[in-house]
Amino acid sequence: MMPPLPSEPRPLRVLLAEDDDEMRALLTLTLARAGFAVVALEDGFELSDYVALTQVCGGPLMPPDLILSDVRMPGRTGLEVLAQAQAAGLSCPVVVLSAFADEETREAARVLGVSAFLDKPVDLEVLKAAVREAARAGSPSP
Template sequence: MLSSLPSEPHPPRILLAEDDAELRALLTLTLARAGCAVVALEDGFELSDYVSLTKVCGGPLQPPDLILSDVRMPGLTGLEVLTQVQAAGLFCPVVILSAFADDATREAARRLGASAFLDKPVDLDVLTATVRQEISTPHGPGLRMREVLP
């Protein structure tokens, strides 16, 4: 009789939505070096499609451990996808990136359930620390966003 072996821990699964190809590549490399499995997506449409294909939504894909999304992207914005994430009941942390962070954008992200907000240009050490912190913190409805300062 075979005994079941403990399952190997999987690296944190990160969905990264960033329309700037160079920044997307840099963020992917940074997070991969930090031990994360990164699914790099080009825009809000791809992020939305991926979310709708997760098991939480009845699809075949494993839900992410964290979503890292730019706000302003072609197609759907990061905030529009955040609305979809909340409506689907996908309670992973969502970290928002923006080069155009005004008070209204921050308030909208907070209201929609973002767990952290980082300003661009993003400090890669701050990004890595924020991702690690958010993955290790319990998340669910009603938890507050924190602003990350470099």
Template structure:
């Protein structure tokens, strides 16, 4: 007897944004667009979630995409991305920021950030960017990444 086919799950997004109102707006927008959103308050929560993914030996499913503010109290979006990659988790990453300099953009590029959106973010552009990045990725989890020089 074969098992019934599993239903596809909606793409899972880890959203880290320290602004409560913006986090709620982004969560609602992405949920209405059909994504499963795990909303996190800051870089520490994002780092904790990443460390609990199956890729890192934990019980949680890995994300299909990480959407994070760059500047948050404690760990920045770039700090968490560095830790996630060191643990073997590679998925598309979209960063948001109201204040970003060229050095931050360059660091994000070197880390393989998929997209960088300026705040205030256009919600239609955000949704389209998230869809594009998820559709062109290999899916969540552990995989190798070509290092860009």
């Protein structure tokens, strides 16, 4: 019998919530090309549903390694879902994007422990760097 082949490291799973179709497609492509496994969701409701279905919350879905979310979306905001995820015990780094961020929104994000708050339009290199840094900071130390 042959020994098992060494397994490839699994790409980090990014849960992406963005209600603008073109922006979601661009972010998905950018992150996929950077080596991330992206689960793209259309709005706050889908993000909330995904979080509720993670294994952390008793569901069948693998929890994400990182959440990248727009703040203002139909249904539920990215910050509302983040609060829900934390209350349910899901702990992963979160990067948020917003075209309409006021100081109150930024403070709410800080209180929730958001890893990075990026303004739209976002530079894609800055986005990739922020996602990598947040994922690295959120990974358990060996």
